[in-house]
Amino acid sequence: MKIETYNRPEWKLDDEGFHLFTPQRVRPWYNYLSNGEGGLKISHLGDGYSTTLKEPRIVVSNYDFWTPLKGRFVYITDGGCVWNPSYHPSGTALDTYHCIHSPWATRWISEKNGIQVEQTVFLPREGTLEVLLVTVHNRSQKNRCLYVTAVQEFLLYNSFGVDPVYYSWFTDTTWDPERTILWLKKNVGAQVVGVYHTGTAPSSWQGSLKRLIGEGTPGIPQEIQTPPLSGSMSGGDPYVGAFQWVMELVPGESKTVAVVSGLAPLTKNSMVGGSFLTEVSSLLSPDFLQKINHLGTPQGAQEELALVRSLWQRRLFRNWYGVTGSGLFSSWLKTFFGTQVYQQSTGMVRSTFRGFRDVAQDVMGLCRFEPEKARSLLVDLCSHQYLSGRCVRQWNTEGGAPDERDFRDLPFWIPVALATYERICQDPSIWEELAPYLDSPQPETLRHHAIRGITYALKYGEHGLVLMGAGDWNDALSGPGPQGGSTFLNMFAYWALSLLETSPGAQRGETELYHRYSLSLKEHKERLYEGVLRYWNGSWFDRAVVGSDSPTGAAPGTIVGTTNREGGDNRIFLLPQAWFTISGMAERNPEIARQALTSMLRELETEVGLLKCKPGYTAWDPAAGNLSSLSPGMAENFAVYNHAAAFAVYALFKAGMTDDALRIFRKILPLYKDWRKTRAEPYVLVNFYNGGYYPERAGEGGIPWLTGTVNWVALCLWDYLLPLGLSVEEG
Template identity: 25%
Template sequence: MALDKYGYFTEDGKEFVITRPDTPAPWVNYISNGRYTGLVSNTGGGFSYWMDPRDSRITRFRYNSLPWDRPGRYVYLKDTDDVYWSLSWQPTGHQPDEYECRVGLGYQTIRQLYREVRSEITYFVPPDDDLEIWLVRLRNDGLEPKRLHAVSYVELCLGHALQDLIMQPNDQHFNLVKFSRDDNTIYATKNYWVTNRGVSVAQPNQAWDRYVFFTSDLQVESWDGLKDAFIGKWRSESNPAGLENDLLSNTDVTSGDACAALQSVIVLEPRQEIEFVVLMGCVPAENYRETALPMIRKYRTPAGAKSALAQVKTNWDRYLSSVHVETPDPDMNTMLNVWGMRQSWVTFNMNRNAGYYHGGLLFGVGIRDQSQDMMGPLLSVPGEVADRLCEVLSKQFADGSTLHNYFKLTGVGEKTGHSDTPLWLPLAVINYLKETGDWAFLGRIVPFYDGGESDILDHVMRACDYVLSQLTENHLPKFGPGDWNDTLDYVGRKGKGESVWVAHFLCYILRETAAMLDQVANQCPCPSVSYVEDAASRYRAEYELVKQALNDRCWDGEWYIRGIRDDGDVIGSSRNKEGRIFMNAQSWAAISGVAEEERAKLALASADRLLTTARGPKILSPSYTQVDPGVGLATRCVPGKKENGAIFNHVAAWAILGNCAIGEGNRAYSYYRKTLPMVQSGLDPDLYKMEPYVYSEYVTSDDHPTFGQASHAWLTGSGVWMFRDGLDYILGVRPTYDGLMIDPCIPDAWDGYRVTRKFRGATYEIEVTNPNHVQHGVARLEIDGKPTDGNVLPVVEKGQSAKVLCVMGEAR
């Protein structure tokens, strides 16, 4: 594979080893415990924050910088020849004799050899405390002693990142940085903290409520808290003036651009090795020193740091243990066993908020996004998902509408009127119930955003009822300022346009909610139970009415249209010159059951014929080449990129799901295989650019000269949907209220596969064989050697295990 040009996966898949530093773009990893988070590139770039990357940023990210991961977390070394370099290649850009970066689960390790000094630096965040640890190892591989100056450096932001970005000349006046000789530590904060969403003169009169500490177990000889003093005039972190002196300037800060730099001296005899630790963390401003010092003592030794790193690795092993697959496709195994779960954990905690493409300044946490991101961690940490789900539900209004997004620290958000947003709440609750069987969860009391409170069951029904109340006279949902596709933002801006995709999604939610309500009466003694029988029958009736409207008004002959505009024209129709067919309108017609079998097959066959490329299916075709004010931003995007005709991985994931719904295993797997990140990158890593171990939001399609170039890695809902597609629908092992369903939809060339799946405290060891080489269907199912009717395995007692044999073939 061409991927070998830059790296490879280890045999167990738990690390991607980058073998040269000059990757096509900075390849990033996340170090986080869910509260304290850092982004770390393969060359040490990245920023850190606590809880919210806008409101509580610790280190600075210089937007639009070159390289675009600047600045970062750097350790410089300088020898007696006054030659200096960094342990992460950048920012000095020297040419190491050896280099590798191990992208791990919750840690990043960079190793190199330069000027006879072998170095290793590992960045990670411990599970229990809010700080990051840099564990450093140096070895003198030469024959002469070496006297080295070591300087650890970060550029500080301290508080509100948007304020820092656009008001920096004024904002720097409130920085406070001081060094404590007694603690061997720099402490820093800001005396003014903005928390409003916009930047204006109307801001709270308050200081930042956190203090940052930066320390090392090496004896600090000198320090700097002022960036200008350390970097110098007409320089950058690539050639800081501070490294050209024996000592730093020992400058504390009461006003000015803040940094934290600690300088120490290390003497290494030939073949001698030394380890040391750098810590950076944040604590509440009140009694900050008394809070910070116990953390510092706990981790500021190599032994303490190694113990914490071992705990990080143990926690990730435990997290991954809920699923293990063995299929004929090793790349699929790597994604399902490791990196699909890893990416979905990151999106669950970072949402679309803290990345190089989502700068963490304007959007916060999306209700739609978070409701989907829960599907990954749900297998491993259902308790955390339950708590997060309650947080999201608390952003619902009493009428059933919701905020579209919110910020974690302030709880402030925006209500945009997107037509799909309320429906994601029922989906998240239903997914939780199927996985856990925790019906008591529906009885939890959760407040409404605008006052009052109710049980979760009522929250679910209010979401459905709100969307139903917004149907047009044609019994179709209003498009509003957008649906899942935010860039179709002028189709229904005047309140008349209708979204065909939301209609499909509404049908799916109504069907699933009604099925859930059938179970509730005997499972959950909560106040809203008395309404469920009426609601279930009403939702089924509404399902049929919306389904009829879709099939009567929105079928175009070979596929479903995407929507009806305010002016009455349609999009996604054979009548259109551009944007004639949209994948979502076809995939969700099958997923929701709106399209009966033959119509679903025709719609998805049309989509396959008109949308599929060598790298996966496109979101729409043909791409818009002319701006259409009645459609919106999608038509302003470059053809072949983003929502204008790209291979949008979220859409591809739903195309896989739709094809599984009609038993098209060959096509579903073909889409899955084509869109795997290591497969995409392997075709041409320099063209693809992005990380080969996680999904990107989209890949440029054949409607653009850069066909095959990816963008927006890590923080995309495609990661969790591809994970659940592969496990739940291609391998077919998915939760239901009554047990674990086995419903494979695989390529007919496969002989079989194995899945180990933890479910409600029990372990299922599943072997699937395909003797007749079919794509779909279960001929026989056994549990512990005994045949079982149907294809749903009964719930096994907690703590027990069961061996399952599934023989594919025509269902009997």
């Protein structure tokens, strides 16, 4: 594939964000924008979609998950040439291309045949709207007459799971010439109304995607090639908002237009009654109409953009980063590190699904940025626990049955998250917050929730390990079964109990509560430690042992991840080698702790990073279960799973192995990798890098944005890198 670099570097990262100078096409590189009420996912090619963030959610604009053909596009029709500043969907070669993903906006500054177009998309500080700003500048030496068209396809259903043929039969549009608004209506179920407005009257408009495309293609619609737009209502066709302006520009002249689009908050249902246009004033609040009128003007949009930029800079540009220098790493800290924390914990990255351990770790990353939001997440987390202490694995914020699988690491995340919040925010009162249970509306303190959870999960097998239930942190390790055991669980439980011992907020009411639940921290910690030592094989810690009820039929007593044992698979897993140190067990046996970390580095470190296990599984292994079904090199099977690698970095820092910690830390960061190999965004952390079982795939990145890695990177920053004044910059 030819990459057009336009005689500039391919990309750079500075305090404004990520700058891309080539419209690479290996896959879309996304930015996430949100304001707490609405969210927008948008790529460097202009494709993406928007949604509301409060339930019930509404997907405002449509999206194509396979090709970059649906998004927020600006077309320039210049004689017989049609092009986009975002390169797609026309794919017309540009003279220059420049995309800037910032925490507050995505912007393009591109040029073709002497015409430069600056296109900016952002979300205002409040509401379920987005704003498009387009400035066209004539840099040539002659007068120019252009057609400038803004296009956005709408959906207005609560998910993408609608029938691709019939969904539009229940939709329609209404053109409001007095207000220069195209109203888009979904009339089945609860009525939803979208708005597409500009303060600069267009020369033509379109409401029907079918009419817009005509005999053209989705990339270059017919009405874009041969203006003007025909001004058709959608009338059951897929609906689109499209405005077109005729711009006549003398040399050096610029003109700017703005479009505001999104969801209109109705004060009542308009499906009953008279004409929609005659009822608009009563259907929508005067404040809303005033707001879109303001944002639909270039001046109003530019003023709001400045305020949004200032808001995000206050959130992200923290004095914590003063010791990190002025290179790539420093710019990443000021932009996409914090942005990824925010967008994953409070934005649209997680969609409507919330994993118990995921939210707990989001708290650990978010609490230094937004203590109140992190506090709210903690209360919500604990409300997804039963009186028995059992926790649900995952829930949907829009309702429905939660994932009830009984992963036994889940309860331990409550004291871990609480203690981390208390330590970072210096606020022991968090333990006194109240939360109900799934099966009881009567609230109890979060301290009660923590102790109920620990009491429930601390169940041991004859093998000396905490029973796994449905599993532990590694969801795919399904072979050991409910009666199986996990060395990681023993270590993780030991850490949770240690935090209960040392966190001031946890100690209030300790005697009465622990007596009520017959919970002796000292006795349990001793039992956990002794259980782990049974699985030290002389070189590293085994990973797990199969119980008597393996769902895959594995033989009871089979060891997962061992060596130097009869029938051992000579396989090493990262987790227990790191967690022996993180848990605090290392203080009781520093020699074994150091040897475990040394084995981890010797056996698992590659050029790409730290593998999660080695060797990878290439055939079904009933002792490992679903883990062995993953394609080797992917996710948790012989891959550099960055979440686990971040555990390792934290352990290495804690052990004083600072040089090793910094080296592995750099390998997690996308900033220092070649995007041609990773094929992934250089500005956000990814879930994993392919381990290279198939050499041609070595180092390819998988699942950007959505990863607990960012929260453990945050802990490495808060606890080691920043306090010690360390830098990961080269040189």
